[in-house]
Amino acid sequence: xxxxxxxxxxxxxxxxxxxxxxxxxxxxxxxxxxxxxxxxxxxxxxxxxxxxxxxxxxxxxxxxxxxxxxxxxxxxxxxxxxxxxxxxxxxxxxxxxxxxxxxxxxxxxxxxxxxxxxxxxxxxxxxxxxxxxxxxxxxxxxxxxxxxxxxxxxxxxxxxxxxxxxxxxxxxxxxxxxxxxxxxxxxxxxxxxxxxxxxxxxxxxxxxxxxxxxxxxxxxxxxxxxxxxxxxxxxxxxxxxxxxxxxxxxxxxxxxxxxxxxxxxxxxxxxxxxxxxxxxxxxxxxxxxxxxxxxxxxxxxxxxxxxxxxxxxxxxxxxxxxxxxxxxxxxxxxxxxxxxxxxxxxxxxxxxxxxxxxxxxxxxxxxxxxxxxxxxxxxxxxxxxxxxxxxxxxxxxxxxxxxxxxxxxxxxxxxxxxxxxxxxxx
Ligand SMILES: O=C([C@H](O)CO)[C@H](O)[C@H](O)COP(=O)(O)O
Numbered sequence: 001x002x003x004x005x006x007x008x009x010x011x012x013x014x015x016x017x018x019x020x021x022x023x024x025x026x027x028x029x030x031x032x033x034x035x036x037x038x039x040x041x042x043x044x045x046x047x048x049x050x051x052x053x054x055x056x057x058x059x060x061x062x063x064x065x066x067x068x069x070x071x072x073x074x075x076x077x078x079x080x081x082x083x084x085x086x087x088x089x090x091x092x093x094x095x096x097x098x099x100x101x102x103x104x105x106x107x108x109x110x111x112x113x114x115x116x117x118x119x120x121x122x123x124x125x126x127x128x129x130x131x132x133x134x135x136x137x138x139x140x141x142x143x144x145x146x147x148x149x150x151x152x153x154x155x156x157x158x159x160x161x162x163x164x165x166x167x168x169x170x171x172x173x174x175x176x177x178x179x180x181x182x183x184x185x186x187x188x189x190x191x192x193x194x195x196x197x198x199x200x201x202x203x204x205x206x207x208x209x210x211x212x213x214x215x216x217x218x219x220x221x222x223x224x225x226x227x228x229x230x231x232x233x234x235x236x237x238x239x240x241x242x243x244x245x246x247x248x249x250x251x252x253x254x255x256x257x258x259x260x261x262x263x264x265x266x267x268x269x270x271x272x273x274x275x276x277x278x279x280x281x282x283x284x285x286x287x288x289x290x291x292x293x294x295x296x297x298x299x300x301x302x303x304x305x306x307x308x309x310x311x312x313x314x315x316x317x318x319x320x321x322x323x324x325x326x327x328x329x330x331x332x333x334x335x336x337x338x339x340x341x342x343x344x345x346x347x348x349x350x351x352x353x354x355x356x357x358x359x360x361x362x363x364x365x366x367x368x369x370x371x372x373x374x375x376x377x378x379x380x381x382x383x384x385x386x387x388x389x390x391x392x393x394x395x396x397x398x399x400x401x402x403x404x405x406x407x408x409x410x411x412x413x414x415x416x417x418x419x420x421x422x423x424x425x426x
Contacts, residue, residue, distance in 0.1 A: 004028050004186065006032065006191070007187035011037065013040075027200050033079070035060045056081065057080055059082045068099040071084070071096045076103065083108045083133065087113065093124055111135060131182075132162055133164070133183075134150050138187075144220050144223075147176070151176065155181070161182035164183070170212075171214060171219065174206045175212075186203055192395075194401050217398055222387060230381075234397070235372055235374050237393040238372060239379060241393040248377055248380065252338055252340075254326050255331075259316030259373040260315065261287050261288035261315035263365055263367055263371050264289050266279045266292065267352045271298030273346060274348035274350040286313065286315050287315060288316045292358045300322065301317060302323065317335070318337045322340035363380050368383045369381060369383050
């Protein structure tokens with residue numbers, strides 16, 4: 001039966017220990033001290049996990065040099081398996097294996113980012129590696145990559161057991177096994193779950209029965225599914241995913257619910273509503289019209305334009321300027337965001353352009369960029385980064401789901417995050 005290895009990718013040992021305890025109850029066979037945990041807590045994490053769980057402990061060192069020193073450190077601390085990068089020189093891999101042998105430990109060679117994974121897998125097998133790991137890293141997953149194809153190729157090339165990692169969840173675990181994995185490594189889909197025990201149990205069941213168990217979370221979205229992905233996340237999630245960039249605060253939400261769509265951009269002057277309204281004819285259903293009216297306080301938008309959008313199926317409107325007819329916009333239940341409200345409109349003179357790049361409050365908006373608006377404000381996601389940002393925002397949201405659960409169980413936000421420990425040294 002394939003092994004389920006839970007990857008404890010935390011910065012904080014206390015959180016990792018609680019999650020490990022639940023994951024083991026849910027059926028995790030091996031416990032991986034994840035790379036972030038080892039970097040943050042060192043060998044103390046390996047020792048503590050070995051002491052508490054008496055399970056096979058994998059130290060995910062991802063060694064690149066001085067294999068002997070690193071492997072000895074980990075095995076002396078209780079690790080039974082140590083990971084070494086396939087990108088390391090043969091001398092590092094060989095020395096790591098020799099060091100592991102002295103302590104009765106095993107070496108797993110991680111094929112992450114190797115340009116020829118199957119060829120390298122065969123080579124490291126000859127060097128004496130105990131396992132190879134087909135691994136699509138967390139950052140690569142954000143671009144929509146998964147380990148399946150490489151796994152098939154590697155599994156048919158080597159005779160040693162093959163591990164697989166890279167965004168595996170209860171929906172994909174069975175396929176991973178069918179395609180040759182003997183060890184299924186799962187991080188996010190277990191450790192971000194509010195109920196870790198249940199998440200681990202589901203994945204174990206999927207592996208044992210060879211079935212797909214539907215998962216709403218812990219999956220990555222491609223270009224075609226971006227609207228669904230953006231509907232799931234909040235503008236704060238998106239802002240975090242973009243390193244606090246792309247956020248437009250200080251807008252008033254006049255009506256409707258959440259809005260997600262691609263930008264149709266309009267530049268006009270304060271009060272000149274011609275181009276703003278003509279943009280409705282240019283926009284397609286599902287688009288969001290973004291109007292730069294220079295932060296003006298004379299309305300360029302109102303009830304009739306709102307109805308025109310609603311009837312055409314346009315997703316919403318963002319106005320860097322003023323709107324009016326707020327009562328009617330509310331009744332229409334249509335998402336309009338504006339900087340100002342005023343009863344007076346200007347004249348439809350027709351200055352400005354449709355379909356140009358805007359710069360609103362320092363945020364660039366190109367036609368086709370994704371616009372997401374909710375009660376917290378607006379997020380602008382450049383279209384060329386949309387897949388990555390959507391997946392990173394989902395990751396932020398999923399991490400927060402777990403943190404919320406830990407707070408509900410009695411931790412405070414600062415204690416769960418160990419804020420004091422991680423304050424910047426001055
Ligand atoms: O090794 C890992 C990654 O490089 C971060 O350290 C993960 O443990 C591995 O990818 C499994 O995690 P998920 O991809 O989130 O399942």
